[in-house]
Each structure stands twice: as structure tokens, then as C-alpha cells.
Amino acid sequence: MAKQPASRQRGVRGSRTGRPIMALLDLLGRRWALRILWELREAPLTSRALRTACDEVSPTVLQTRLDELREAGFIELSDGGGYGLTLLGRELCETFMPLHRFAERWQGK
Amino acid sequence: MAKQPASRQRGVRGSRTGRPIMALLDLLGRRWALRILWELREAPLTSRALRTACDEVSPTVLQTRLDELREAGFIELSDGGGYGLTLLGRELCETFMPLHRFAERWQGK
């Protein structure tokens, strides 16, 4: 399996502005992108398990996001089967960890 | 001006699951939501200035996101004119600050 994701670096809004943060915000601002990273935070998941974890996303979007996140270098399809965070993806995920406690405090405790 | 945003708490995916983080990830995963918060990180901006800062977003989405973020309690329409982060929104924005350095390192520096 393990098809190569498209190699062209396009579609990420802000990538031409020279402001990497804009490209990153655009990429993470696409539906289910944050959620996918979040669900992978602890352990790798198969695409089916990931779909289940993400409240039964349609496989169309899931696959699109997986390709994009893979091209960005945040996740990878490990040889043992299943998607997992790369070293870079793990660093990114660390950034969102404080979000958990914030969310608790936010939505009526 | 300052119309009341819709008062019903709907549309935020995951809000019924009892997992606030899911609702937050869904809200922030909508297009331009992260970007809007980012652009307001330093100082309040008028809706027009915000539109300019966000690469000329269509006012339709901008207004929708502003309403949602306002309902969530992250931003507010200050009396002096212009949108600004609330105390809660400022805390949320702090969480994303490390993202800046990460983005630099990510996209070929």
C-alpha cells in the first residue's frame, strides 16, 4: 500500500507570503486536521480506528487530511500498519497539550 | 451596532460528548478561526482591518467566525470600536504562541 502523497507543495494558503505561521494556521484550520493530530497523540492508529475515533468522519476527508498532514511531515504510515506521528508531529502535538486543560475550564468547567 | 450573536449553543461538534476538547478543536478547526485569533493577538482590530489582515477574507465567513468566537467568549466588540480578545481569548492565544517558532522551524526555516 503506502502510496506516495502528491509531491507538489501547493494549496497551503500563506505559503507564498513568506510567513510560515500563516501556512501552518491554514493547514491546521482545515476540518478534522487538529482532531486527527489529537487522536494520534498517544499511539498510532489504523485508518479505520482513526475514523472511529474521529466520530466516523467520511473517509474522503480523512484521506485528504492524512495526505496533507503526511506531506507536511507531521504523520507517517508506519510499516507495522497504522498512522503515527513523526518526530515533528509529536513536537507539534506537544504544543496543543495545554489546550486540554483550557478546554475543561472553558466549557462550564 | 453590536448585534447579539445567536444565543443557542449549537453547531459545535463534540459539545454533546462531554469532551470539551472536541468542541474546542472543532471550533478552532473552522476556516480562518485560528487566523483571526492570531491576528488579534497583539491589539484589537476593526472588522475592516481584520479583513485586510486575513488576506481579504470574504466578509461572510469573517462575520460568521466572529459571531462564533464571540459566542464562545474568546473575542468581544469593544465599545471603542474594533474586535479584541477577551481575557479568556488572551489565554487561548498564549497557547498558540509556541506555534510561531515551530512554524519557522517547520517550513524549511
Next chain:
DNA sequence: CTCTTTGCTACAATTATCGTAGCAATACGC
């Protein structure tokens, strides 16, 4: 009053996402 800015909306067109179904490839038990 005129002129400008602000926050916001209408409308049609485009794009993204959804939901269901299904495929080829691989791996298992038998």
C-alpha cells in the same frame, strides 16, 4: 449637509465536506 468608516448582510457561484458504497491488497484461520 457631505463624506468616510464601521459592522454587517444578500446573493449567486464555487469549493469543501459528507455519506454510502465499494475496490485491491494483505493476512489470518482452516
Next chain:
DNA sequence: GCGTATTGCTACGATAATTGTAGCAAAGAG
């Protein structure tokens, strides 16, 4: 071998979100 289950992934039409352009009423400055 055979059946069967799982994995990663795609096709397809239907629905929802986003876009782009134009414009509005209200408030302020001159």
C-alpha cells in the same frame, strides 16, 4: 488451496461551507 476479515484508499452524488462582489444602515468627522 478456500473463505473471510482487515487495511488503506477511491467513486459517486448529495449536502453544507466558503468565496467574491455588491451593497446596506448607523455613527462620526468635517
